[in-house]
Amino acid sequence: MTTTDTGIQAGEQRMLIDGELQLTDGGTLFDVEHPGSGQVVGQATDATVADMARAVGAAWRASENANWARDIEFRFHCLMQLHDALDRNKERLRRVLVTEVGCPISVTGAQIEEPIAEVKHWAEHGRNFEYLVDTGIHQTHLGPARRKLSYEPVGVVGAITPWNVPFYLNVAETVPALMAGNTVVLKPAQLTPWSGTELGRIVAEETDIPAGVFNVVSSNANEVGAALSADPRVDMITFTGSTATGRAILAAGAATVKKTLLELGGKSAHIVLDDAHFGSALPLAAMMACVMSGQSCILPSRILLPRSRYDEGVAVLKAAMENFPVGDPWTPGIMQGPQISAAQRQKVLGLIASGIESGARLVTGGGVPENLPNGYYTQPTLLADVDPDCQVAQEEIFGPVLTVTPYDNDDEAVAIANNSIYGLSGEVSGTDVDRAFAIAQRMRTGNVTINGKSHFGIASPFGGTKQSGLGYRNGTHGYAEYLAIKTIGLPE
Missing domain, CATH: 3.40.309.10 (Aldehyde Dehydrogenase; Chain A, domain 2)
Known part of the structure; x- marks a missing residue:
């Protein structure tokens, strides 16, 4: 990390794959500009499709292990650690945000303090969520049966985030997924990689989140995000961005009928x-x-x-x-x-x-x-x-x-x-x-x-109609997007 006399602060160059902060093979980097000056102020690692495959493999192995998915109290512990660590790092995160986005420092509260508070909200929400619901006795042709609904992690979630409010959306698209028991691969926007790589650094250095559960892959190449959308080991894609890119993500996931949560464009x-x-x-x-x-x-x-x-x-x-x-x-x-x-x-x-x-x-x-x-x-x-x-x-x-x-x-x-x-x-x-x-x-x-x-x-569902998206963020509806419902019939 370096900080200039003007307050501009470079962010974490390395990505996080399988618990290790690392550069891509060969050390290739791409430039990050400060929009307020148009000047290059630092670099981020320029990952390849092979790097993305490694990150997905790490998330898939962590998901198959299932310890993360089973232990709600451990997930709560880790996310409260993350909340506290983000709070300790908030001034660094704020300066990174202003540097790579150009967001005025006077209005960064909604993009720094609020998402940090949301980490605690999702940890508590997930801890109190009712993952097994007894719906009572139902009459069937074979006699009465009790039915229970089991809410279970989807599996591996790929999160692709935009550049306009990057730290907020990196949190919003990954933390509820993690608390729901999923493993995650985050692909931050090309123009704002540091809001993602800083999150990866904090997870690796200041929390007990196991290796492979949370991964961050930064890249300047469109095909790296496309590889995440198409990988058959990824069970769900969550994406915020343009409608055009949303259509491409839907097409990429169609071959594996991947669950897709989209928040797309608007013209309100x-x-x-x-x-x-x-x-x-x-x-x-x-x-x-x-x-x-x-x-x-x-x-x-x-x-x-x-x-x-x-x-x-x-x-x-x-x-x-x-x-x-x-x-x-x-x-x-x-x-x-x-x-x-x-x-x-x-x-x-x-x-x-x-x-x-x-x-x-x-x-x-x-x-x-x-x-x-x-x-x-x-x-x-x-x-x-x-x-x-x-x-x-x-x-x-x-x-x-x-x-x-x-x-x-x-x-x-x-x-x-x-x-x-x-x-x-x-x-x-x-x-x-x-x-x-x-x-x-x-x-x-x-x-x-x-x-x-x-x-x-945070407590109310947010989602679009028509070509503005699929599914919901926020509220109980938004948390449930990261869970699969299994209906179980058993004797009364």
Whole structure:
């Protein structure tokens, strides 16, 4: 580990396979950039398909041993060790996060403290989970039978995580799987490998988790993640990322009919009703668009305004976006940092240009901040008069961009909101909560927020409809995703 005078901190180069922190054969590394400067700040090991096969083999052997799967108290002990170790390492983890993601240090709490707390939550949840349920006596053609449901580990879980909130999702996709008795191979995103390799280092050095139970394979090669998805020894894949990659993972696992848990893209709509309090609802909408540089799958990026108050709403959004603090993520008080990479910024700018070409009106932003020539920054951008069928209204942008479209009545607003291949999240704002709730029920999406009261939390299931995913994270539903149900019939 090295730390520069600017606070930038390099992360763990080595991956974790079968209990050993190691480089790939030959020691090949790939570069990691700091998005705030565009400069290379360190390296991570560039694993091969053979390395991935070794990691899967280690996880498979640990799963076949079954000691981990049988001993709930030992799993609880190990995950509480992990919780405490992560808490001890949280400042190092925070600086690694800012370095490789560009997340402003002022808003890292949700990406550091919250996932650390979730480790303890899942340890306690798993310890108290009812793994054997007696459903009583059932009448059958052969006489009465008692039936019991046995919740058992799936086996080997492959976790493939994205770059936008890497430490949080590395925890969210692996810790409940581990507590449920599975073994895990984690493939962190290519742009943010350290949030995964640091987790592997902490597991290896500061917990009693046995060799092979938890593995981390970092690589800059797409085929390494594909090998994890296709390996017949992997019983389940959990993935968060783009819908396009999700389709590829489904195809790779089809040959072995692999269980797949997917949290994919979103293009969520925020229906602002004519009785809404614009002064509170719209500045919050602007903040949500900018605080993670727009790099959030649940971002309600399509703002639908009633035509009767359209100009008023656009003016409130414009003022909020023009006054949002954008800059160096190491500076306290900054709320929006850079895009993750030059390629991602170019994608965002290209979609903004596409929107303008299709007839949208550029209200503010649309380019690169003049005071931030280095790094991958994008101005908070507001596009008004957006055709709901155009590319910028249909494609996930993953940047600090809001589109605004007018509507004339509630039915039209719902129709526009549902006009998408995605169905991950949504929002409704209005003074009449019963009316807002009725509209929320008509939105074809897995989650809806009303008047800023977030649907998202560790105790509530989170998942998408349509092409936004399969299955659930969080809550009892999310924990059960990592378990197989066996129905056992026995004499009464």
